[in-house]
Amino acid sequence: MDTKKLKITVSPHVFSAIDTKYMMKGVIKALLPAVAASLYFFRLQAAGIILASVAGTVCTELVLQLARKKQVRIGDYSAVVSGLLLAMVLPPSLPLWMCFLGGVVAIGLSKDIFGGLGSNIFNPALLARAFLMAAFPVALTTWVNPRGVDAVTTATPLALSKFEHIITSYPALFFGRVGGSLGETSALALLVGLAYLLYKKIIEYRIPVAFIGTVAIFAGVMKLLDPAGAAPPLFHVLAGGLLLGAIFMATDPVTSPVTKKGRWIFGIGCGLIAMIIRVWGGLPEGVMYSILLMNAVTPLINRVTRSKRFGEKNVK
Amino acid sequence: MSILTFLGGIHPEYQKDRSISEPLREPGFPESAVIPLSQHIGAPNEAIVKKGDIVEEGEVIGRSESFISSPVHSSIAGTVLDIKKTFHPSLGPAEAVFIQRDKTKEKKKYKVQDVDNFTSKELIEKIREAGIVGMGGAAFPTHVKLNIPENKSVEILIINGAECEPYLICDHSIMHRKTKEILQGIEIAIKILSPENVYIAIEDNKKAAVFAFKKAIKNAPYGLISKTKVVLMETKYPQGGEKQLIKAITGEEVPPGGLPLDIGFLVHNVGTIYAMYEAIYFNKPLTERIITISGDCLHRPGNYMVRVGTTLREIIDQYGIELYKKPGKIIFGGPMMGIAQPGTEAPVLKNTSGILFLSEESARVFKEEQCIRCAKCVDVCPVRLLPTEITKTVKKKYWDKAKELNISDCMECGSCSYVCPARIPLVQYIKEGKNGIAGK
Numbered sequence: 001m002d003t004k005k006l007k008i009t010v011s012p013h014v015f016s017a018i019d020t021k022y023m024m025k026g027v028i029k030a031l032l033p034a035v036a037a038s039l040y041f042f043r044l045q046a047a048g049i050i051l052a053s054v055a056g057t058v059c060t061e062l063v064l065q066l067a068r069k070k071q072v073r074i075g076d077y078s079a080v081v082s083g084l085l086l087a088m089v090l091p092p093s094l095p096l097w098m099c100f101l102g103g104v105v106a107i108g109l110s111k112d113i114f115g116g117l118g119s120n121i122f123n124p125a126l127l128a129r130a131f132l133m134a135a136f137p138v139a140l141t142t143w144v145n146p147r148g149v150d151a152v153t154t155a156t157p158l159a160l161s162k163f164e165h166i167i168t169s170y171p172a173l174f175f176g177r178v179g180g181s182l183g184e185t186s187a188l189a190l191l192v193g194l195a196y197l198l199y200k201k202i203i204e205y206r207i208p209v210a211f212i213g214t215v216a217i218f219a220g221v222m223k224l225l226d227p228a229g230a231a232p233p234l235f236h237v238l239a240g241g242l243l244l245g246a247i248f249m250a251t252d253p254v255t256s257p258v259t260k261k262g263r264w265i266f267g268i269g270c271g272l273i274a275m276i277i278r279v280w281g282g283l284p285e286g287v288m289y290s291i292l293l294m295n296a297v298t299p300l301i302n303r304v305t306r307s308k309r310f311g312e313k314n315v316k
Numbered sequence: 317m318s319i320l321t322f323l324g325g326i327h328p329e330y331q332k333d334r335s336i337s338e339p340l341r342e343p344g345f346p347e348s349a350v351i352p353l354s355q356h357i358g359a360p361n362e363a364i365v366k367k368g369d370i371v372e373e374g375e376v377i378g379r380s381e382s383f384i385s386s387p388v389h390s391s392i393a394g395t396v397l398d399i400k401k402t403f404h405p406s407l408g409p410a411e412a413v414f415i416q417r418d419k420t421k422e423k424k425k426y427k428v429q430d431v432d433n434f435t436s437k438e439l440i441e442k443i444r445e446a447g448i449v450g451m452g453g454a455a456f457p458t459h460v461k462l463n464i465p466e467n468k469s470v471e472i473l474i475i476n477g478a479e480c481e482p483y484l485i486c487d488h489s490i491m492h493r494k495t496k497e498i499l500q501g502i503e504i505a506i507k508i509l510s511p512e513n514v515y516i517a518i519e520d521n522k523k524a525a526v527f528a529f530k531k532a533i534k535n536a537p538y539g540l541i542s543k544t545k546v547v548l549m550e551t552k553y554p555q556g557g558e559k560q561l562i563k564a565i566t567g568e569e570v571p572p573g574g575l576p577l578d579i580g581f582l583v584h585n586v587g588t589i590y591a592m593y594e595a596i597y598f599n600k601p602l603t604e605r606i607i608t609i610s611g612d613c614l615h616r617p618g619n620y621m622v623r624v625g626t627t628l629r630e631i632i633d634q635y636g637i638e639l640y641k642k643p644g645k646i647i648f649g650g651p652m653m654g655i656a657q658p659g660t661e662a663p664v665l666k667n668t669s670g671i672l673f674l675s676e677e678s679a680r681v682f683k684e685e686q687c688i689r690c691a692k693c694v695d696v697c698p699v700r701l702l703p704t705e706i707t708k709t710v711k712k713k714y715w716d717k718a719k720e721l722n723i724s725d726c727m728e729c730g731s732c733s734y735v736c737p738a739r740i741p742l743v744q745y746i747k748e749g750k751n752g753i754a755g756k
Contacts, residue, residue, distance in 0.1 A: 003659040010744040012730030014651040258691035307700040311569035
């Protein structure tokens with residue numbers, strides 16, 4: 001027998017079919033319902049924003065990797081995911097050059113500067129949005145009606161609730177006929193994505209459950225304390241960027257804790273910060289800042305939530 | 317019946333169906349045998365035969381005075397051709413006795429012994445003389461494991477029939493073929509150890525073995541066997557790991573660096589128990605064993621009764637192993653913890669559970685990518701380590717930090733490497749780290 005070509009490696013010799021590319025593609029597939037909803041509600045505006053954001057992230061990754069003579073890794077789809085996620089958190093009327101700039105920031109300032117995929121501290125899409133928010137506050141908070149014939153500006157359900165005490169109807173929130181950024185209007189589309197991510201084992205349930213659960217409980221307590229003024233828990237869950245953030249942003253593996261206990265803490269922390277901003281802050285929405293702040297403490301969470309050593313309790 | 321399990325672990329493709337219904341094949345004697353002198357963990361053996369000696373089947377050819385050692389026997393009758401270094405499947409070059417078979421000699425017949433009057437000391441001595449070692453993989457001398465120090469006792473004896481490695485079905489084969497004999501072997505272990513409870517642990521993908529044991533225990537005339545229960549384990553890798561099995565059955569955790577005996581447990585593989593039965597009832601040394609020959613390059617995978625010392629080359633030539641695809645890897649053991657072979661020199665040892673011929677597609681070698689901190693490795697680690705963090709410390713040679721992350725607790729089961737989407741060879745780094753810490 002010809003043994004020259006036998007390969008010798010350390011065990012194991014078989015591997016799971018799930019690789020990085022598969023995970024990234026999975027996130028893209030899970031985003032498709034939300035992408036479809038955004039195209040349905042905002043039509044060409046949505047298409048333009050998605051293309052401009054993805055072009056921003058992919059071009060920046062390509063240029064930086066070529067410039068630094070590193071291996072070009074745009075084939076792993078991670079830049080596409082960042083661009084797509086960025087588009088999902090932008091308002092539909094945003095000028096396309098701002099979207100592209102957001103993409104440049106997402107990769108240039110948030111990802112590659114830290115060493116590329118796997119090394120960043122902050123979620124690239126959210127950091128880019130925070131940058132755009134600081135640079136162009138008016139453009140980032142101008143919302144248009146979904147399926148509006150003309151670009152009539154409107155307010156998001158959270159803003160309506162906070163400033164005018166109007167609670168948007170649940171069917172509208174669930175199916176998505178409300179103002180908001182591209183990906184956050186339809187709760188249904190996001191929940192379909194969640195089911196897919198969990199089923200394909202691309203994300204793990206702890207962070208979304210902790211995040212959404214904390215928001216619901218927090219809102220429930222507020223409702224008990226102030227039955228007339230506070231918005232109901234289900235409203236808080238369905239409105240704004242909570243589902244998008246809890247399902248697609250907070251679960252970003254790179255920027256969330258590696259321990260199981262850490263994921264609970266991370267999710268609860270996100271929920272608390274988001275609700276503190278929503279209830280007492282000056283802004284109507286706090287999901288973005290909640291995740292970015294928890295991203296910053298993730299290394300610390302990892303350090304303090306290490307599991308007890310196997311068998312330690314039986315050490316004599 | 318509830319199904320027991322531990323936290324973590326993985327579900328690889330088990331690939332057992334392809335050979336589970338095949339009969340046991342007994343190809344007989346090899347033309348020659350290459351018998352490594354040391355096939356156990358412990359003190360190395362010295363050869364007690366020399367070039368030109370005539371040896372009988374079952375004759376001791378290597379031994380050591382040290383208690384933590386196990387003698388080796390000739391698996392065929394013949395002439396000692398040479399004693400020299402050869403390729404050992406897990407150690408690399410190692411001393412072995414080369415024996416040319418005497419074709420005029422028939423297979424040795426072992427007579428039934430009267431076993432009732434042995435004391436437990438005598439039983440342990442007979443097991444030692446028969447050269448029995450842990451056949452599930454570790455090859456630790458069985459008589460040492462059975463020899464309980466005075467300040468310790470065995471409360472729970474676990475018979476390991478989990479067989480969680482993909483492809484391998486040799487334990488399954490022995491469990492449903494030799495059910496009664498295994499029970500008699502367990503009876504011997506009970507005599508020596510007097511445990512309070514005995515569990516036979518079998519994964520739920522081997523129901524035939526589960527039913528066989530349940531029926532046999534019900535019909536058993538032996539009084540001692542009444543404390544034996546069959547426990548169904550979830551089919552999950554590494555369910556058959558000693559620490560995982562104990563955790564799954566009792567909820568207890570073996571202390572780091574410690575032995576199951578420290579908390580009153582003992583685990584023996586079913587194959588080892590069967591070898592004990594043969595040693596006591598027939599005075600038969602461990603010279604043959606069942607191995608699974610499988611993989612996606614084979615037409616007819618299955619179980620074979622193989623003489624210890626049969627080389628891979630002889631197996632391929634003599635057993636009619638037809639490879640319809642070119643193997644990319646040949647592995648001694650299972651695909652999760654087995655050892656890839658560079659050629660066909662290596663002989664089957666007492667603890668060789670299988671030989672796998674994997675095609676290039678099924679045993680692909682990947683390029684390492686960047687860690688995306690997905691923590692899949694953390695989720696699957698059965699001893700709650702952070703493989704990704706350990707690997708980062710090893711890459712930077714931060715040995716103190718690696719120790720702090722309990723690198724020594726890793727049993728190298730391979731679950732982390734299996735799930736890593738960035739294809740980082742985590743086990744390889746952890747092995748490097750352990751060697752680095754040991755100063756090698």
